[in-house]
Amino acid sequence: MSAAVLAPHALGLPRQSVHWSDRVGHGLLLAVSLLLVVFLLAPLLMILVQSAEDKEGAFVGLANFAAYLQTPALARSLWNSVWVSLVVTLVAIPAAFVFAYALTRSCMPAKGVFRTLTLIPLLAPTLLAAISFIYWFGNQGVLKQWMLALGIQSIYGAPGIIVSEIFSVFPHALMILVTALSLSDARLYEAADALGTSAVRKFFTITLPGAKYGLISASLVTFALVITDFGIPKVIGGNFNVLSTDVFKLVIGQQDFQRGAVVGLFLLAPALLTFAVDFFVQGRQTAQLSARAVPYAPRRAPLFDWLMTGYCLVVVLLMLAVLGMAVFASFVKLWPYNLSFTLKHYVFGLVDAEVGTAFVNSLTLAAACAIGGTLLAFVGAYLLEKTRGFDWLRSGVRLLAMLPMAVPGLVLGLGYIFFFNHPDNPLHLLYHTMTILVLCTIVHFYTTGHLTAVTALKALDNDFEAVSASLKVPFFKTFWRVTLPICTPALVDISRYFFINAMTTISAVVFLYSPDTKLAAIAILNLDEAGEIGAAAAMAILIAATSTLVCLAYLALGWLVDLRTQAWRRPALN
Amino acid sequence: MAAAEPSPAFLDLTGIHKQFGKFEALKNIHLSIRRGELVCFLGPSGCGKTTLLRIIAGLEMQSGGSIVQSGRDISTLPPALRDYGIVFQSYALFPNLSVSSNIAYGLVNRRTAKAVVAARVKELLQLVGLPDSGPKYPNQLSGGQQQRVALARALATSPGLLLLDEPLSALDALERVRLRGEIRSLQQKLGVTTVMVTHDQEEALTMADRIVVMNQGAIEQVGTALEIYREPASPFVADFVGKVNVLDAVVEGGGRLRVGTCVFQCADPAQAGAIGSGTRIYLRPEDILSRGVIDGEPNSAMGRITRIEFLGAVCLARVALEGMEAQPVTVYFSLNDIREAGIAEGSRLGFKVLADRIRVFPVAAQAG
Numbered sequence A: 001m002s003a004a005v006l007a008p009h010a011l012g013l014p015r016q017s018v019h020w021s022d023r024v025g026h027g028l029l030l031a032v033s034l035l036l037v038v039f040l041l042a043p044l045l046m047i048l049v050q051s052a053e054d055k056e057g058a059f060v061g062l063a064n065f066a067a068y069l070q071t072p073a074l075a076r077s078l079w080n081s082v083w084v085s086l087v088v089t090l091v092a093i094p095a096a097f098v099f100a101y102a103l104t105r106s107c108m109p110a111k112g113v114f115r116t117l118t119l120i121p122l123l124a125p126t127l128l129a130a131i132s133f134i135y136w137f138g139n140q141g142v143l144k145q146w147m148l149a150l151g152i153q154s155i156y157g158a159p160g161i162i163v164s165e166i167f168s169v170f171p172h173a174l175m176i177l178v179t180a181l182s183l184s185d186a187r188l189y190e191a192a193d194a195l196g197t198s199a200v201r202k203f204f205t206i207t208l209p210g211a212k213y214g215l216i217s218a219s220l221v222t223f224a225l226v227i228t229d230f231g232i233p234k235v236i237g238g239n240f241n242v243l244s245t246d247v248f249k250l251v252i253g254q255q256d257f258q259r260g261a262v263v264g265l266f267l268l269a270p271a272l273l274t275f276a277v278d279f280f281v282q283g284r285q286t287a288q289l290s291a292r293a294v295p296y297a298p299r300r301a302p303l304f305d306w307l308m309t310g311y312c313l314v315v316v317l318l319m320l321a322v323l324g325m326a327v328f329a330s331f332v333k334l335w336p337y338n339l340s341f342t343l344k345h346y347v348f349g350l351v352d353a354e355v356g357t358a359f360v361n362s363l364t365l366a367a368a369c370a371i372g373g374t375l376l377a378f379v380g381a382y383l384l385e386k387t388r389g390f391d392w393l394r395s396g397v398r399l400l401a402m403l404p405m406a407v408p409g410l411v412l413g414l415g416y417i418f419f420f421n422h423p424d425n426p427l428h429l430l431y432h433t434m435t436i437l438v439l440c441t442i443v444h445f446y447t448t449g450h451l452t453a454v455t456a457l458k459a460l461d462n463d464f465e466a467v468s469a470s471l472k473v474p475f476f477k478t479f480w481r482v483t484l485p486i487c488t489p490a491l492v493d494i495s496r497y498f499f500i501n502a503m504t505t506i507s508a509v510v511f512l513y514s515p516d517t518k519l520a521a522i523a524i525l526n527l528d529e530a531g532e533i534g535a536a537a538a539m540a541i542l543i544a545a546t547s548t549l550v551c552l553a554y555l556a557l558g559w560l561v562d563l564r565t566q567a568w569r570r571p572a573l574n
Numbered sequence B: 001m002a003a004a005e006p007s008p009a010f011l012d013l014t015g016i017h018k019q020f021g022k023f024e025a026l027k028n029i030h031l032s033i034r035r036g037e038l039v040c041f042l043g044p045s046g047c048g049k050t051t052l053l054r055i056i057a058g059l060e061m062q063s064g065g066s067i068v069q070s071g072r073d074i075s076t077l078p079p080a081l082r083d084y085g086i087v088f089q090s091y092a093l094f095p096n097l098s099v100s101s102n103i104a105y106g107l108v109n110r111r112t113a114k115a116v117v118a119a120r121v122k123e124l125l126q127l128v129g130l131p132d133s134g135p136k137y138p139n140q141l142s143g144g145q146q147q148r149v150a151l152a153r154a155l156a157t158s159p160g161l162l163l164l165d166e167p168l169s170a171l172d173a174l175e176r177v178r179l180r181g182e183i184r185s186l187q188q189k190l191g192v193t194t195v196m197v198t199h200d201q202e203e204a205l206t207m208a209d210r211i212v213v214m215n216q217g218a219i220e221q222v223g224t225a226l227e228i229y230r231e232p233a234s235p236f237v238a239d240f241v242g243k244v245n246v247l248d249a250v251v252e253g254g255g256r257l258r259v260g261t262c263v264f265q266c267a268d269p270a271q272a273g274a275i276g277s278g279t280r281i282y283l284r285p286e287d288i289l290s291r292g293v294i295d296g297e298p299n300s301a302m303g304r305i306t307r308i309e310f311l312g313a314v315c316l317a318r319v320a321l322e323g324m325e326a327q328p329v330t331v332y333f334s335l336n337d338i339r340e341a342g343i344a345e346g347s348r349l350g351f352k353v354l355a356d357r358i359r360v361f362p363v364a365a366q367a368g
Helices: A020-051 A063-069 A072-105 A111-117 A127-137 A144-149 A158-182 A186-194 A199-210 A212-228 A231-236 A243-253 A257-288 A302-330 A344-352 A355-386 A391-406 A409-420 A426-430 A434-444 A446-458 A464-470 A475-504 A520-529 A533-565 B049-057 B099-108 B114-127 B143-155 B173-190 B201-207 B225-230 B235-240 B335-340
Strands: A332-334 A338-341 B009-020 B023-034 B038-042 B064-069 B085-087 B161-165 B193-198 B210-215 B218-223 B245-253 B256-259 B262-265 B278-283 B300-310 B314-321 B329-334 B348-353 B359-362
Touching (some): A020 A355, A020 A391, A020 A434, A063 A072, A063 A257, A072 A111, A072 A158, A072 A212, A072 A243, A072 A257, A072 A302, A127 A144, A127 A158, A127 A231, A127 A520, A127 A533, A158 A199, A158 A212, A158 A231, A158 A302, A199 A212, A212 A243, A212 A257, A212 A409, A231 A520, A243 A257, A243 A409, A257 A409, A302 A332, A344 A355, A344 A533, A355 A434, A355 A446, A355 A475, A355 A533, A391 A446, A409 A426, A409 A434, A434 A446, A434 A475, A446 A475, A464 B085, A475 A520, B009 B049, B023 B049, B023 B218, B038 B049, B038 B173, B038 B201, B049 B210, B099 B114, B114 B143, B143 B173, B173 B201, B193 B201, B201 B225, B210 B225, B218 B225, B218 B235, B235 B278, B235 B359, B256 B278, B314 B335, B329 B335
Parallel strands (some): B161 B193
Antiparallel strands (some): A332 A338, B009 B023, B210 B218, B245 B256, B245 B278, B256 B262, B278 B359, B300 B314, B300 B348, B314 B329
16 A cells, blocks of 8 residues: 555646546537637627727727827717716616515505516617607607707707617616515514614615615616617617717728727726626625525505505506507508508518518527527536536636626627628628627627526536436436426526517627628618608517517416426425 | 455545645545444534545545545546445435436436336335335425435445435434434445534434544544543544533642642543643543542532523533632533432532543643
8 A cells, every 4th residue: 555655745636537428518618618709709809909900900009099089079979978878877767766666665556567568668679769759759749849848959869869768778777676675674674663663764774775786786787778779879869979879880881990999998898897896786785685584575555555556657658658659650651640540661661671581580580599599508507507627717708608798789799890800710701691690699698698597507406416426427417307307497588588689689780780681670770761760660569569479479388388397396286 | 455455444545635725624634434334524514524525425626645445546536437325415306306216317327127227216215214205206205205315316326335415414303313313224234334424413423333523624533432422532522522521720740630729630640741731621521420429539529509501301500619619610410310419509519520531631732
């Protein structure tokens, strides 16, 4: 034995030999990282490179930034973007907070209905709101007089952008705030009651501090969503320039990649900041609530409950008014002169303007993302969370998986142009194909899919893999027999998320489509530009209707999946 | 490595060392486990016992040292190439598979015929006392039942080594006592070499053939339950296992130790140390008696009871022995003693200390 006893430190650290099944895992992990590097990191780095080069490709440092800030028109766009986003945040957050408060802290009836109706804005491209507000307040708007009475001269510009953005960011802010407000500990309120605390004091000493991180998070997300949105300012912005429309004009209109890159980085900054703060805040929020917390259950308070119901009713009616106007306008002959029923906008849009093919493209894209994105996000998350080895790679891949949340679609699309349109890139042949649209969209929405998968996987016992190894069952068998069946509900969620977002996205793909791969949401933009607002409304409604149907289909699918794979969750019948 | 004299050890750990960054989780662990015995790793949380178990399982990689199981060097083998079954505190049963499928999980992969697998599953269900639970899902069973299934799953492939990582900690008190008896008799019936990690000394004392007491990444003592309890090798062991009175004393020579003005004679003078040096006496409460004390006999003193704590069949009394009131001791009384002798708080009576039970550790040994 003595010869076998070697000084352990003299030899460096011993390493465990790798089982062949673990090598499979390592290979897959490498593949996922490679995908993220090529389709996320490299394009983003290209923006940085472009922003520091002149037209001939020579390094010029910060000269492009200096030139940008000295161009008054462009600097004004920067300011416009900032103040409009601030106003939207300041209005949308309190409005969403009260709504979230009603959903979580009152005994308001029909909460499910209210909650579902607030999801309407997610079903269609953001520009649907802009189109609808043009019908309400535009040059021939129904309520134009009301608007003038308020002293607003025209809906085109900041006012239109602000109201449309409030409509479209509302569900995003609401979701975060509802989560923040439901993470409350009833025992705190009971303790306060025992001490005879007034309702107002309870609100300011328990509720508000408890939701503080949710409020910060929701505000940042709202700000970032508004400042990077492209569809709304394009449709209703008029001559009011913002960063996102500037990027498009610079890159597509003037082919000025360098200045486009600079504006892109300005767009990336607030989003990156949001991401960093949010990351920090999320950790705090979960740490705040102990496992023993008792969930808060609201008690009846007639006056408060009715007030809350009234408020939510107003909000939901406003939302329905936005959607309803678009629906109505899409079915009338000539707004506002001839309001008789017609399908001509649909026919014109689908047939004459060839949105039909674009629509098929959109469905193809959405289906490909729903399948490919789900597969990639789930397998990626599984490899990260549940397999062993390659530790040096893991934190990098984790960061890459989180990064898309911080990257506005416009910036990602910009990076794709710079990277894949580069003549020296062997992947150049992907440019203008459906494949690149699919990959770009998957990457764009990757983080939410990834996080959903991680959450589902974290709920599983960490020792499954260790037990499998001890029983000499390779990890992929356990993945197939145990992990996947348990996580099917999460898979359905992830897949729906990818589908709906792929149907409605504009920002990233607007840089990447070719005449053959034009998407429905982009076709709407083109219809609007051509002055065919009726057809644009019709097509937007078509997308919203498709999304709704798909959601219902997913609901049915979720129910079926539950029935088939989740029997073990139910207690014994005997 | 000649086979001339086969080692009686089934599992040999030599110089196991584990470093997490700057933290030394395990320091130079040497341990030999015999075939068929049940060994408990006992220690407070953070002592490295679970890390050591995970290193044996290959779930953690040691920074140095070697592991030989059944004559085979497994130091660098991945878990799948080692030979063990493992049971975790969390059960780690696959929730979407029936109890039978869980138990058969490792068998199916070995391309065993279906009928053979079914027979083996039936046999194991019998063995763990759950003959009718095969078609149920894990969440339809109680915690103790789930842990029995986990045990059956680990034993299904007849591994040479069974690893139990705090298998009883998630169970309620009654179930824990019942299951620890079952695990022990099952282990003895099958004769499977078993390593169990626990922080519960009662579990270790009742189940183990040998106990490995660990503290701060090192082994403090290896021995049977009685050895650990009666002859603790270090102050830590004396303190961690069972209750103990710790008294500051001065060595007087001839095996005499002075506490306050009381003088105790210990049976083994070699233990005591240099005359005049400070030392510590470790004395279990049950080694201080109050029955049959003859006035003036060695190692005896009068004492006053300052407090009585009722625990059920026994009571804990705080006693201030005359001459060492600054260091009161804890003594056990049975409930009957208290009633028959009319003992109450404030009572004064004679006590004696069993000389052969006095353990002495010099103050220097306390460090680390």
